[in-house]
Amino acid sequence: MKSLSIKSFWKGILIASLTSTSGLALGQETDAREVIWLSGAERAALMSEMRLFLSTSQQILEATLAEDMTKVETLARPVGVKLMKDTPASLKDKLPAGFTQLGPQPQAHLGFENIADEASGLGDQTIILQQLADLQKSCVACHAQYQIKVRD
Ligand code: HEC
Incomplete structure (x- = not known):
């Protein structure tokens, strides 16, 4: 037994x-999503940026609900245009044009930049929530279109 x-x-x-x-x-x-081939290190760097996107979006939502606009700006600004400019050229070369040019990547960074601008300007809560909702459309759009695989 x-x-x-x-x-x-x-x-x-x-x-x-x-x-x-x-x-x-x-x-x-x-x-069936288009495959982007990256090295292990490149993938790790990009995924770390992605996790920053997610945690920043969550913290912006929380700070907006708390009407803490100084915090919203402090969170959103570094993830905006500045971070987009920091993407290494070697990595950019491997990313498809649809990803980096008019596609969802600049839209995501510009979305954070717009949130930072609104927070440091009039700081309208409803506008920021709308900007966050629009920004998250670029996350969804890109995730529906691309996947990453590693080839060192
Ligand atoms: C330009 C394209 C693009 C944009 C914009 C984008 N992502 Fe991603 N993200 C990806 C890709 C590609 C993956 C890997 C998906 C896969 O291989 O299955 C990924 C993975 C992730 C992951 C998983 C990270 C891990 O450690 O595995 C998180 C979390 C994430 N994205 C959050 C976000 C959030 C939040 C946003 C919007 C603020 C966003 N992403 C915008 C392309 C994008």
Whole structure:
């Protein structure tokens, strides 16, 4: 009896791993987003920028609701045009034009810059929430279009 339950334990593990492997394969087959090939280090740098985008968006939302416009500007400004200019040329060369030019990347950075401008200007809460909603459309649009794979 005991050995039977151990057997079924291993059977369970086998089934679980087979299911998750085929799930992964299925995910790759259906992921039709354009692939951007980067080195491991480039991917890490870009993903760290992405996590900064997410945490900044969340903090801007919170600071806007708290009507702390000084904080909104302090959060948004460094992620705006300044950060866009800091993207290394070697990485820019590997990113498709749709990503970097008129596409979602400048829109995202300009979106943060607009929020910083509004916060340091009139600081209208509703306008900033609208700007944040518009900015997040560029996140959604780009994520729907591109995926990153590593090739060192
Ligand atoms: C110009 C394109 C583009 C824009 C704009 C963009 N992203 Fe991304 N983001 C990507 C790509 C590509 C990935 C990797 C997706 C993949 O490989 O499946 C990614 C991944 C991420 C990740 C995962 C990070 C990790 O550590 O794995 C987060 C979080 C993220 N983006 C947040 C955001 C937020 C928030 C915004 C908007 C403020 C945003 N992104 C705007 C292209 C973009």
